[in-house]
Amino acid sequence: MRNLFPGLCAVLALLLGGPARAEPTLRVGATATGLPFTFLDTKTNTIQGVMVDLVTEVGRQAGFSVAVEPLQFSTLIPALTASKIDIISAAMFITAPRKEIVAFSEPVYSYGEGLIVPKADARDYASFADLKGETVGAQVGTAFVEPLKKSGLFAEVKIYDTIPDIIRDVNAGRLKAGFADAPILAYYVKQGLFPGVRIVETLKPAVVASVGISVRKADADLLGRIDAALAKLKADGTVQKILTKWGLPPSADRS
The missing domain is CATH 3.40.190.10 (Periplasmic binding protein-like II)
Structure with missing residues (x-):
């Protein structure tokens, strides 16, 4: 019996308090x-x-x-x-x-698209229609690309790999306006890395959804x-x- 006791204890330890699975x-x-x-x-x-x-x-x-x-x-x-x-x-x-x-x-979390334009552009854009005939940018794969294209309002919807690429072209005057996730645009602009752009506060998002x-x-x-x-x-x-x-x-x- 004395020899069996350690073995029984080991079995009980495994059953009752063995090491947790990683x-x-x-x-x-x-x-x-x-x-x-x-x-x-x-x-x-x-x-x-x-x-x-x-x-x-x-x-x-x-x-x-x-x-x-x-x-x-x-x-x-x-x-x-x-x-x-x-x-x-x-x-x-x-x-x-x-x-x-x-x-x-x-x-x-829910939000819609944001709009950036050159800081020198002071117009209060409220919708896609206010940019009719212009060339605008959006990020590839996002929910904003199709609504922009299907609107038929723009001379061109340029597609970018990343949001900073859009902001960079607006900042440099190579793009009239850029559409992207509103919180992301706001965060980048707040950092002050692109002093030549501004967020259009008057825009009423056409695409609002949840992450x-x-x-x-x-x-x-x-x-x-x-x-x-x-x-x-x-x-x-x-x-x-x-x-x-x-x-x-x-x-x-x-x-």
Whole structure:
């Protein structure tokens, strides 16, 4: 019996208090140029921002850790469907066409398009129609491209890889106006890096939608855990703390 006792203790230890399983690490796709949602922090050489903080907190609640990988916005969904990443956490609108390809969490934050023009241009633009006949810019893969093109109002809708590229051309006088995510435009302009541009405060957004976290359609269990974590983080004030930390204005929710 004396010889059996240590073995029994070992079995009981495994059954009752064995070592916990390590949390899985999921690959998260994000962009390096989406201030304040996702951006490359050159001091740490890591992707930071609202959606990084959020997915990290969601992971803590849902039982996974995250490894954030920088990708161009237009490559995020292809990377997810090809299983090169497991989650997208970026400034990506929940839209009907995207929902046909990937699954989205409950909404996190809502806003519409913003407009920048050269600072010397003092006109109070309110809609697309006020820029009729002009050449404007938008970022590839965003929800703003099709409405701009379908309006038929513009001489040309130039497509750019990143939002800073749009701002740079407006700043240099190479582009009449640029449309992009309003909070991202506001954040860049606030930094003072592009002194030759201004945000058009009078614009009434034509495209207002919500940002969410996305996963593959087959990952229903993961999506359920993400939504449960988001609900808890909204209820305990964590989501609002993250939004406040990064200086985001109130959500432009249409409800």
